Amino acid sequence: MITELNSRSRQIFRQIVDAYVTTGEPVGSRTIARKLDEQLSPATIRNVMADLEDAGLLYAPHTSAGRLPTAAGLRLYVDGLLEIGNVNDDDKRSIRAQCVGTGKSLEAVLGDATEALSGLTRHAGLVAAPAGDRPFRHIEFVALGPGRALVVTVSDHGMVENRIIDVPLGMPQTSLIEAGNYMTARLAGRSFAEARSLVQQEIEARRAEIDEATQRVVEAGLATWVKPGGDASDGFLIVRGQSKLLDDVQNLVELERVRHLFETLETRKNLLRLVEAAQSGNGVQIFIGAENELFGLSGCSMVIAPYRAPSPDQAQSSVVGAIGVIGPTRMNYARIIPMVDYTARVVSRMLGHNGDGSRE
Known part of the structure; x- marks a missing residue:
């Protein structure tokens, strides 16, 4: 789809999504005209926006309102137009300082990592850890x-x-x-x-x-760890910073959706589904709105990455859980994606594995 958009359409579309991520408000043609390097009339921009709407990338929440990106539009933006930044040194030090410590239990390490993500991203941090049966x-x-x-x-x-x-x-x-x-x-x-x-x-x-x-x-x-006939998917879920997610809720309907989201996440059967979602691809996985049925009704997105631990023979590593961030669909993907990836690698190193080998 991205290759089918000409340079003008991509530029206008990027401006609309960037403005949406910043403000959460619909964006009109006059606002876009002031931001573009190329001098275009509002009428020309409206025509491009209409084409983008016909393509399913934008929608108008109200008559005569500006435009907002659809879930498909956000996916196109993340996959094709997003310029992902790097985690700055201060944030790296903050993540390491909060996660690293001798004698910590696994749950304490993961809880601290989730707290660090929540604090730095100002969204709800999440970690899912199905119970393992490690030697x-x-x-x-x-x-x-x-x-x-x-x-x-x-x-x-x-x-x-x-x-x-x-x-x-x-x-x-x-x-x-x-x-x-x-x-x-x-x-x-x-x-x-x-x-x-x-x-x-x-x-x-x-x-x-x-x-x-x-x-x-x-x-x-x-x-304490192994019960006859027990459910192998039993584990624990840590969510920190729910209030930060609720700060973005704008009405009672959305509040109820987010409440239902947390209830859904906290059911044991969904722990493995979160880990499987992280394991299904390499590196960070991004789920926007209804792309993941867990988040389809909440209007939220999830950015998660797997964390790993060595296998008993120490020759390989295996995915043992998922860590990430839940937030509104207009979250700052460019900043959050590398931060989630870095935190997952820090946790992996603490479990005895050097992550994916990528540099600090």
């Missing part, structure tokens, strides 16, 4: 109080996870220590599904030799 290399149990214990695990890629579990009342600290030592010594390097299976086999074979309390805490610790 662990260390695990320990720490008593918190009657019937409660903290499970600390270190995954094969060095990320620390902290979870609270229920344990039998009166369980001594020695049993918790024995459980952690047993799992670290005997089961390190295995996923929790594999560890659970091996524990169950050993319990059956040596039931009389295994302390009952240790057995129960091991089972409880494993059940």
Whole structure:
């Protein structure tokens, strides 16, 4: 489609979209005439705008109003006319400073990355992380109080996870220590599904030799991540900066649409769909309005990129989640696209992978 537009049409169309991204308001021919390098009359510009409307790239929200880009027009702009900028050094430092830290849990890293994106873009940041079943290399149990214990695990890629579990009342600290030592010594390097299976086999074979309390805490610790018959798509969704998205809502109908969007996103079954959307292509993926059914009714766009972690053999990496931004369709794509890409690469590096190899 972009090749079918002549230079004049492309210039006018770009001015309309640029003005829309900045103000969100319809753009008229007189406004465009003042911005163009080429001296064109408002009547000539109106004729071009009519042609662009016939092509499905613009529409008039009201009679005698200016024009706004359609979803198809925005897609054409993003794919063919957008000049994507670079992330400036200050923003890079801000993203790294907020994300990087020793001893952080995976959820803390992703939460900080989402917070950084939300703050810098002034839109809602989002991260989807379907629960994985990665091998662990260390695990320990720490008593918190009657019937409660903290499970600390270190995954094969060095990320620390902290979870609270229920344990039998009166369980001594020695049993918790024995459980952690047993799992670290005997089961390190295995996923929790594999560890659970091996524990169950050993319990059956040596039931009389295994302390009952240790057995129960091991089972409880494993059940924190792996449940028999559990849904493999279970995971977590972090959305930060919803208020920034709501700032762009202009009426109650739009407010209800955005509220429904968040309800839809928070259902577990949609976590994998977000990750699959990020995984379907290379690099950053942009979904404008109804191009993604999750956003079809909300009037929002989404810019997401996959983040990766090493596979157990360390030879390859795999997509383990998606991070990005939700905002109005008039978001500043030129600034946000590289920022999402950079943040995803920072998270990937923290998970032990150097992203896509592109430069800082």
